[in-house]
Amino acid sequence: MKNDGQHLIQGRGERIFNIAMVFIGLAISAVVLYPLYYTVIASISKPLYVENGSVLFVPKGVTLESYRQAASKPGIWVAYANTIFYTVVGVLVNMFFTATMAYSLSKPRLRFRKFLTLFAVFTMWFSAGLIPLYMTFRDFGLLNTRTAIIFGFAMNTYNLIILKSFFEQVPESLEEAAFMDGASNLRIFATIYLPLSKPALATVGMFYAVNRWNSYFWAMNLIRDDDKMPLQVLLKKLIVDRVANETEAAIITHESMSSPTTVIYAIIVLAIIPMMVAYPFVQKYFKTGLTIGAVKG
Secondary structure (H helix, E strand, O other): OHHHHHHHHHHHHHHHHHHHHHHHHHHHHHHHHHHHHHHHHHHOOOHHHHHOOOOOOOOOOOOOHHHHHHHOOOOHHHHHHHHHHHHHHHHHHHHHHHHHHHHHHOOOOOOOHHHHHHHHHHOOOOOOOHHHHHHHHHHOOOOOOHHHHHHOOOOOHHHHHHHHHHHOOOOHHHHHHHHHOOOOHHHHHHHHHHHHOHHHHHHHHHHHHHHHHHOOHHHHHHOOOHHHOOHHHHHHHHHHHHHHOOOHHHHOOOOOOOOHHHHHHHHHHHHHHHHHHHHHHHHHHHHHOOOOOOOOO
């Protein structure tokens, strides 16, 4: 009877804990998702309701005029195309350098392996700083070039460690068998390690894609020509212009169908759509995890 009572108490405590965790998870989700939800409803509401704080949970005075204005903004589609280019090409460059170096560092037979790994990890905590890095781009003649954005940030050490750890979990017996069949390192990497590492590759690729898509700081400092600017830099300029024009709210009337503020919200929504569309396709790989090998042996 005593053991039954203990099990009953433990079962009740576990249920209470699970319920509490569900409520905490829902609360955190609401806090995280509400800014996105507000951006959407504000982008389809009349500016007057947005400016006076009437839009909180539902849109008011629904209109798509802000999206029409956003779509007709000078240079927005060029900036959108630039962002797509920087993201797609940049992620390919990121994955090439990260995956090849991670594969090399995962091999115990690599000479100076520990030193090279420590050298790579060292950059996670120590760097030259913003000004020396900018001067490096300048001295190499990379200012105002797409090359600076694509190859200047070709690898992230954290993602390198993730792939390295995943590659180390691939059974050595597969590699030894491939070597006996005459396969080269390149073929083993392409036909064994990459297919078995899809969860890690998809996860790291998504990390790179989100970072590439949202980045604006270095593009803002390195790029001068408008035809090379990504969407995030254009959005930043619009926000700065909106903040500088504090008299805007005073001239908004009930008949106003759009304003710089609602147009900015519309551009933000347009900017996040590609990432929201891409995420479901890689979500199943996130569930697999980053530390579970694809082959059990």
